[in-house]
Amino acid sequence: MNLAKIARRRYTVGATPLEFLPNLSRELGGPRIHIKRDDLLGLTSGGNKTRKLEFLMADALARGADTIITTGAVQSNHCRLTLSAAVKEGLKCRLLIEERVEGSYNEEASGNNFLFRLLGAESITPVPGGTDLMTRMETMAQEVIAEGGRPYIVPGGGSNALGALGYVACAEEILTQSFDAGLDIDHVVCASGSGGTHAGLLAGFYGNQSGIPLTGISVRGAKGPQEAKIHGLAQQTLALAGAQLQIPVELSVVRDDFVGPGYSLPTKEMTEAIKLFARTEGILLDPVYTGKTAAGLVGMIQEGSFEKDSDVLFVHTGGSPALYAYPNESLG
Structure with missing residues (x-):
């Protein structure tokens, strides 16, 4: 290897x-x-997502992306770190948050949800558990393209x-x-x-x-x-x-x-x-x-x-x- x-x-x-x-x-x-x-x-x-993002963000930059799109659960460490990597690289980031436990998403929650806001996510979109997340992210990517941007989708967990x-x-x-x-x-x-x-x-x-x-x-x-x-x-x-x-x-x-x-x-x-x-x-x-x-x-x-x-x-x-x-x- x-x-x-x-x-x-x-x-x-x-x-x-x-x-x-x-x-x-x-x-x-x-x-x-x-x-x-x-x-x-x-x-x-x-x-752990930091290690994965080293390879994923290099690929996003090589493809000329200006907006990162990713998904995770409520309190997602992956979303926090993907957003952080985007900030470091001067890119925008949109988050799709899956509410795997019904009623668990709280826009004003502490922990990672607070950090999403502090780090300046361009958008945070909560969806019910069981949503087809890749299809929804692809729709978000089309919205970025329609606005003149260049999206890059990072899969959940960077996995x-x-x-x-x-x-x-x-x-x-x-x-x-x-x-x-x-x-x-x-x-x-x-x-x-x-x-x-x-x-x-x-x-x-x-x-x-x-x-x-x-x-x-x-x-x-x-x-x-x-x-x-x-x-x-x-x-x-x-x-x-x-x-x-x-x-x-x-x-x-x-x-x-x-x-x-x-x-x-x-x-x-x-x-x-x-x-x-x-x-x-x-x-x-x-x-x-x-x-x-x-x-x-x-x-x-x-x-x-x-x-x-x-x-x-x-x-x-x-x-x-x-x-x-x-x-x-x-x-x-």
Whole structure:
């Protein structure tokens, strides 16, 4: 694989830290837990979408776009960071917000919704859950064209093959850091939502023949369809990166038993995981993605999925601004 052949913007200086979490490891009685701090990526308040946007925004600029169109749920980290990247590149941005939980959109809400307004989104359009989002974004693009503009559509979560290259790059970064630290990673745990992060890591680890097992904790989709989506996207991403390899389907592993009643809806395990990370390591998680992913990590440890003396890496994909819109769910 040679990512240098693909146009890329850079929004982060250097690599994000890979840290050992001694207090959390001790609290849970092993394994040794490490964390990849992608909450510290560049752009407004950081998070995993920044890596994807480095490739997507380079493509938008190469195509001469002047207006970015994207979509996400209420409190979307992806929308926040896409808007931030557009601001940085001097482009306009229009947001399509899907109300996946009926009645959940509040124009005056804190968290990411506040940042949408602060960063100056050209428009924010809420639509009901289940809306055909791509068709609606294509309509928005035609409106931009009719106004004399040049639109570029970024898919939800930045999760196409081009965006997922950001997490091929992250996998390579993790391998370099672990080699430099003399750290033999036994397992990696990440969030599995729109799929770009999970699929990119899968493609990156497999394409570099690392042999590191990867488990995605679903925040929305059921295990079977989510595993199929991740495998397909990882295969497309690997091909785009220039690797002529076939990823075994059994390497796409998703746990869907920590979703709870639905996307963004609180669970007791999520609340406890957020408090645990905050009170042992001073690390903030969010209720929608990383909180449930951490709940999955803790659950896997409690059920004995890892050896006590193994080294497990938790990929922190950011999202802490959403904490301020869910204070009760976050603190219990």
